[in-house]
Amino acid sequence: MTIAAKERVLNINTINPLIKNVEYAVRGKLAIRAEEIRSDLEKGQGKYGFDRVVSCNIGNPQQLNQTPITFFRQVASLCDNPDLLKKENLALVSQLYPSDAITRAQTLLKSIGSVGAYSHSQGVPHIRDTVAQFIKERDGGHASDASHIFLTQGASSGVQTLLSMLTENEHSGIMIPIPQYPLYSATLALYGAVPVNYYLDETTGWSLDIAQLTESVTSARKQGTDVKALVIINPGNPTGQCLTAENLKEIITFCYEQRLVLLADEVYQTNIYEPETRPFVSFKKALMDHPSAEVREGVELVSFHSISKGMVGECGRRGGYFECVNLDSQVLDQIYKMSSVSLCPNLHGQILVDLMCNPPRVGEASYESYSNEIKTIYESLRRRSKKLEDVFNKMEGVSCQSAQGSMYLFPQVTLSQKVVDAAAKEGLAPDAYYSHAMLEATGVCVVPGSGFGQKENTWHFRSTFLPEEHLFDQFCSGIEKFHSDFLQKHV
Ligand SMILES: Cc1ncc(COP(=O)(O)O)c(C=O)c1O
Structure with missing residues (x-):
């Protein structure tokens, strides 16, 4: 028998057994299925009633098109390409970058040397x-x-x-x-x-x-x-x-x-x-x-x-x-x-x-644009959090505490015995079954409460409120429709 055909030295029975005990629902089964659907949609394969997957399973704002703060990226790009800070380029660069971004990059590079070190x-x-x-x-x-x-x-x-x-x-x-x-x-x-x-x-x-x-x-x-x-x-x-x-x-x-x-x-x-x-x-x-x-x-x-x-x-x-x-x-x-x-x-x-x-301070060149960008994102997050909370609280059998902070809502869902039985048949927790059904019907990927721990016999899911504001109504109505269809199917 060749070495290749023998059992591998490193196999599932010989790895650190503690690794097999690790569970991380935020990027678990549901997220993997969401990636499969995303890939199908990109290739034009499969039949889905939606045209994009919305990843609400993870607090990853820029994945849902939150714009990066301009000043931060300006400084970061100057640090990455220090040639731009050379004397001969400064006149041109000063037309593209505000003065405080240039000075900040210079200060940082003085203490860092190179970002490659x-x-x-x-x-x-x-x-x-x-x-x-x-x-x-x-x-x-x-x-x-x-x-x-x-x-x-x-x-x-x-x-x-x-x-x-x-x-x-x-x-x-x-x-x-x-x-x-x-x-x-x-x-x-x-x-x-x-x-x-x-x-x-x-x-x-x-x-x-x-x-x-x-x-x-x-x-x-x-x-x-x-x-x-x-x-x-x-x-x-x-x-x-x-x-x-x-x-x-x-x-x-x-x-x-x-x-x-x-x-x-x-x-x-x-x-x-x-x-x-x-x-x-x-x-x-x-x-x-x-x-x-x-x-x-x-x-x-x-x-x-x-x-x-x-x-x-x-x-x-x-x-x-x-x-x-x-x-x-x-x-x-x-x-x-x-x-x-x-x-x-x-x-x-x-x-x-x-x-x-240490963001731009009052009086510095980028202060105004920086504060406007922060304020715009903040106010939008707050509006979206309240809107989604209201939507959840209007859904039959759902109750949702408000988010005083963070990026998530964690509504409780009442699920019928029919759901519990159907989930058991598929080897899933009832809230995982519900969340899978939501993904297949709407493209919205959430995380079942069982991934975070919850009181016995209560069921939840966690959703971010990060989807883009101009698509938010559509996102909310998709979830509402899914929920009422799901309840009807499982009376
Ligand atoms: C409560 C909490 N702590 C820590 C982290 C880890 O964040 P990071 O490693 O990206 O800083 C997260 C990410 O979602 C979080 O929600």
Whole structure:
């Protein structure tokens, strides 16, 4: 027998078994089917009652034609092509680029050198200084230490680094919300740590109750889990809630009392749609404002941010950062060592972090156009969020909490026994069956609630409200029609 015909050395039975436990619904079965349909449509194959696939399964704004912020791309392009900044080209370039884009690119290149070179493993020091300044301004003057900031390839890689640091052994537990963004459950499955679930309360707008956290940590510890950290996603994904300052304070006190590291996923901090009643408050600010000095100095906090969300939406550039507060210095050394193993976060992402954290200021050449672009995207997102929420709430058997923040709605759908039986026949959860049917009927790809976790015998799906505004009515009426046809078919 030839070697080729023998069983492969690397086969499904010999890979790391933990990898097989990883599930990531956002890009799961439904998304794969959506890609097949997209490819059919491009080739003119297959028969579908729609002419495009609308990917509402992922918060990826530019995939749905959100325009990039001009100033950001101007600076990025100058950094990519430094020839444009040569003396002999500057006169011409000044006709195409505003002066502040040119000066920013010059400043960045001075500290970076070339975007084609590895940078400091923790991220370019100048850009970390920009982030520290941003955090200080955002948090009402509380200082931030640039040497405790790590630039990352999107927030995801930062989260993975921290979860790996926290997994001491197979008894290590991390508290995660249910429903949750599946980066957390997937990464815990990969590292072999224990997810310790706590439930958000749908009836009160997905609020977070300390009694629920206490119950969850107590029962996990009773069962022998060494619970080490609490993950909070604020504003929530998929749930869209934005926590109050009072709630943040309680959570911080809880972490102090229970000796838990607090991981604050704050990637949606500028996607805030009810700013008067539910403004965003960072965990860093809440910690620094905590009345007890012991708590302020005792709670270990890591907070994550990203260029993928907000009005920036530069998901493909893979940029982000995390800030560490009150972490042991030897742990910081180990985080640094692990960052060095992957050499450095990509420079394009780092540049966007600099721009997100230090956008054009009043009086600078790009300020007006920059603010108009941000405002236009923000207002449109807010309108679309309200419109889709109304549509969901008008649909029979559907109830939907409003998105105080983030990019998602997570409606609950009542599904009949006929649906439950039909889904079981196909080996699907009822909400996955519903979501597949929606994709086949409308081209709209959502994610079933079972991919995020949900209370038993409740069914949900998550949809972004990112489809283009000029096509939004059509998008909404497609979903409404699908839903009523689906109900009729399954009475
Ligand atoms: C809550 C949350 N955290 C982290 C991420 C990861 O974002 P990125 O790695 O693109 O920064 C996402 C992406 O959707 C998210 O929703």
